[in-house]
Amino acid sequence: MNRHLSSFIARDVVDKMVFVTGPRQVGKTTLAKSLNERFRHPLYLNYDSVKDRQRITNADWPSTHDYVILDEIHAKSDWKSYLKGVFDTKPDHQSLLVTGSARLDTFRQTGESLAGRYFRWRLHPFSLKEFLPHVASEDQALESLLRFGGFPEPLIKGTDSGRKRWQNQYFTDLVREDIVEFSRIHEIRSMRLLLEMLRTRTGSPLSFDALGREIGVSSNTIRSYIEILESLHIVFLVRPYHRNVSRALSKAPKLYFCDWAYVNDAKDNSPDSGARFENLVACHLLKHVQFLADSEGSSLQLHYVRTTSDHEIDFVLADENGEAQQFIEAKVGDTKPSSFLVKTAADHPNANSIQLVLRTPHGFDANGVGVRPAAQWLAALAA
Numbered sequence: 001m002n003r004h005l006s007s008f009i010a011r012d013v014v015d016k017m018v019f020v021t022g023p024r025q026v027g028k029t030t031l032a033k034s035l036n037e038r039f040r041h042p043l044y045l046n047y048d049s050v051k052d053r054q055r056i057t058n059a060d061w062p063s064t065h066d067y068v069i070l071d072e073i074h075a076k077s078d079w080k081s082y083l084k085g086v087f088d089t090k091p092d093h094q095s096l097l098v099t100g101s102a103r104l105d106t107f108r109q110t111g112e113s114l115a116g117r118y119f120r121w122r123l124h125p126f127s128l129k130e131f132l133p134h135v136a137s138e139d140q141a142l143e144s145l146l147r148f149g150g151f152p153e154p155l156i157k158g159t160d161s162g163r164k165r166w167q168n169q170y171f172t173d174l175v176r177e178d179i180v181e182f183s184r185i186h187e188i189r190s191m192r193l194l195l196e197m198l199r200t201r202t203g204s205p206l207s208f209d210a211l212g213r214e215i216g217v218s219s220n221t222i223r224s225y226i227e228i229l230e231s232l233h234i235v236f237l238v239r240p241y242h243r244n245v246s247r248a249l250s251k252a253p254k255l256y257f258c259d260w261a262y263v264n265d266a267k268d269n270s271p272d273s274g275a276r277f278e279n280l281v282a283c284h285l286l287k288h289v290q291f292l293a294d295s296e297g298s299s300l301q302l303h304y305v306r307t308t309s310d311h312e313i314d315f316v317l318a319d320e321n322g323e324a325q326q327f328i329e330a331k332v333g334d335t336k337p338s339s340f341l342v343k344t345a346a347d348h349p350n351a352n353s354i355q356l357v358l359r360t361p362h363g364f365d366a367n368g369v370g371v372r373p374a375a376q377w378l379a380a381l382a383a
Contacts, residue, residue: 001152003130004029004383005123006031012119015119017119018119018120019118019121020121020122021101021122022101022233023125023234023258024170024233025151026151028100032069040066040243042067042370043061043068045069046073047072048075057076066094070097073098073099087117087118088117088132093294101233103215120294124150124258125259126145126152126155127145127378127381128141128142129380129383131144131145131150131155132379142375148163150283151259153166154261163261165261167262179191179228179238190221194226195229195234196213197211198229199257202254202255202279203279206254207252234257235258236256236258237253238256238302238303238304243306254282254304260282272359277358281356282379285302285328285375285381288383301320301325303316312327313344314328315327315330316328321352323351325351326354327351327354328354328356329341329354330374331356332358334357335360337353340353341370343368345368345369346368348367355370355371356377356378357374
């Protein structure tokens with residue numbers, strides 16, 4: 001399947017080194033190799049391969065290669081200095097693409113030695129916009145994504161058993177290989193338990209203290225565990241929005257999984273449960289925001305609203321000045337705009353207030369709120 005980022009990366013890799021980051025098995029290597037046909041002499045090297053590792057260390061590939069892919073390079077201890085040297089000494093005609101997950105993203109926090117040498121692209125699971133060319137309709141695309149998630153293998157396989165087998169192996173490998181790199185062996189049991197607990201808490205403000213008490217560790221330990229899960233692109237946090245929203249004082253972030261099909265709603269574990277649908281919308285909005293940042297330098301931010309009186313709006317998109325651009329509520333079947341969304345729409349006339357509904361045949365406007373079929377609205381996002 002063609003990926004939405006392919007043409008953008010093909011354009012950028014001619015000018016600078018390109019970093020492609022994202023979760024494991026999201027399709028980074030496949031995307032990188034799909035660009036081979038644009039070059040005459042491509043070369044793929046993976047640092048996890050014993051055969052390739054020495055070649056990478058010595059950087060001894062011929063200058064005739066016009067496109068070099070370095071995969072999993074973050075496993076190399078001095079990868080940042082190494083890439084600086086490779087980029088600064090490569091022939092002008094040679095394009096360099098670097099893929100990886102987890103630690104590769106830390107280049108933004110570790111100095112400026114790569115400044116001006118790279119473009120960054122974040123690859124996400126398939127969204128509705130990206131998957132739509134491969135199915136008959138927007139509704140069919142959304143049904144498949146809800147049921148099987150957006151990771152390529154279970155989505156393409158398209159069976160419940162295939163999704164479950166893939167998830168079991170995926171999360172087992174993450175714990176065994178990646179989480180061990182960040183934490184001590186004796187902590188793995190606690191990390192596994194935390195993962196299971198978080199599956200039932202998606203879309204709810206997190207209490208680190210409560211999670212710590214249930215697992216038997218400190219709240220600071222829970223924070224560090226969730227930071228690891230974020231670094232590995234297993235989960236992401238959406239933080240509260242405060243500006244110009246009366247009494248929106250909640251400080252607790254909400255947590256979502258990058259694989260929304262992994263969400264476990266204790267009340268309703270069907271593919272179109274409220275928790276799974278909200279998680280899918282969160283992933284689509286994050287992909288939209290990060291694509292605009294990577295492609296245009298946009299500073300759009302994703303937040304949510306929750307007041308001290310427990311009124312909530314699922315998502316807010318705010319600009320670089322903190323001004324709300326869109327308030328978004330996700331509902332499975334309720335087409336009546338929530339009273340708090342109606343009030344917020346009145347208080348913020350310059351922002352769009354949207355209620356996305358999974359099960360509705362058509363959209364309409366009511367009390368300053370646009371009620372929209374989810375499939376159509378999500379398909380119109382930037383990525």
